[in-house]
Amino acid sequence: MTSTNALSRLLAERDWLLADGATGTQLFNMGLSSGDAPELWNADHPDRIHRLYSDAVNAGSDLFLTNTFGGNASRLKLHDAQDRVFELNRLAAEIGRDVADAAGRPVIVAGSMGPTGDIMVPMGTLTHESAVEMFHEQAEGLKAGGADVLWSETISAPEELKAASEAAKLADMPWCCTMSFDTAGRTMMGLTSAALTALAARLAQKPLAFGANCGVGSSDLLRTVLGFGDSDIPIIAKGNAGIPKYHDGHIHYDGTPELMADYACLARDAGATIIGGCCGTTPAHLVQMRAALELRPRGPKPSLDQIAEKLGGFSSESDGTDGAGPAPRVTRRRSRA
C-alpha cells in the first residue's frame, strides 16, 4: 500500500484510529427537521457544520465524515437541489478541511457518500453507468473541497458498492467503504460479512479500509466484524449507540457512553482498526471511547458469548456466514447515518 495519502500514513503509524459518531443525530439536535436535506446546511449554516466536525475532533476523533451522506443527485432531487451536487459537496469538504487543519494533530476528512436511494438493475431501474456518474459527480466536489479520502457508507447492494469504487477511481481518490448489515446479519440485499471481504479485494478501486456501519446494535456489528475474517485490508467498525427506541416523538438510542467504550475495545479486539459510532453516538460517547482505547490493553478476540454478555444479545441467531439466514428482501429505504 502506498503512503501518499494522509489516511494511509496515519494507518501506518497507529494501530487504531477513532472515527466520528452520528451525523444525523447531532444535526437533529441542532435543529434540523426530519425531511430537510442536511446537505443544504453546508451552504446555509456553515457554522453548524463547523461545530458538528469540531465537536467530533474535540472529543478525540482522528477522522470524521463530511455532511454529504445524501449529497448525490438522486437524493438531492427530492429537495430540488440536484443541480447543486458539486457545490454542496465542495462546501462540506472545505469546512472539514478548515477544522482538520486547525486540529494541531493529523485528522482525516472523509468525504461521505451514502446510497443513491434507488435500486439498481436488474431488480431496479438505476443503471451501473448512471450510478457511477452520480457518485463521480459527488466525488469531484469532495475532492475539490479538500477531502483526504472518499467514504461510501450504509451501502446494502454490492452493485452500488462497485459503482462507488469506480467513481473513486475516476476521481483518482483513495476510498473506504462500509456496508450496513441490518437484516439478520446480512445487508438488506443479502450480502454477508464474509462476502464483503471477498468483494473488497476485487473492486475497481481497492478500499484503504472496509467494514460495517449502522445496522442493528453494537453486538450485531461486532459479530459482523468477526465475520469479515482475515483480511489484509484494515477493518472499519461504526456501530450504533445501542438500539433505537421511539420515545416522546423522537428516536432515542439507549447505548450509554460506558457501553460504547466497551464496544470500542471489543471492536479492536475483534480485529477492527478504524473504530467509531453511528446513529446515536454523540461526542460524550466518543470521549469515553477514546479514553478506553488509550487506557485499556488490547485483549484476545472476543467470543460471541463475551460480546453478548457485555453489550447485549444479537438480533438473529445466525449472521449468514454459516450459510443460514433469510433470503434477501427488496424494499426502498431512506436510512441516514
Ligand SMILES: [Zn+2]
Ligand atoms: Zn447509523
